[in-house]
Amino acid sequence: MPSVQRHAITILNEYGEAQSELIGIAVVLTNGKAGTVENVWLDELHGLRISIKGHDGKWPVSTIKFPED
Known part of the structure; x- marks a missing residue:
């Protein structure tokens, strides 16, 4: 399998x-x-982006924090 295909499959698996x-x-x-x-x-420009239920917009995954237990 060509290198480009392996990279694409890896990206899609991680996604x-x-x-x-x-x-x-x-x-x-x-x-x-x-x-x-x-x-x-x-997103090809920003990487992973998320939406939050009840809020308009999409944010980079780097802007989230997980609540502490």
């Missing part, structure tokens, strides 16, 4: 794992908005 790990998880954004992750997107 699938991120979706299954993040969707439905409670998070707090660095701007103070909180809620559960509704969806995850792969």
Whole structure:
């Protein structure tokens, strides 16, 4: 399998794992908005982006914090 295909498959596998790990998880954004992750997107410019249930917009996954137990 060509190298490019291996890289694409790896990216898609990691994206699938991120979706299954993040969707439905409670998070707090660095701007103070909180809620559960509704969806995850792969953005070619920004990497992973998430949407929070009840809030408009998509945020980089780097802006979330997980609430401490």
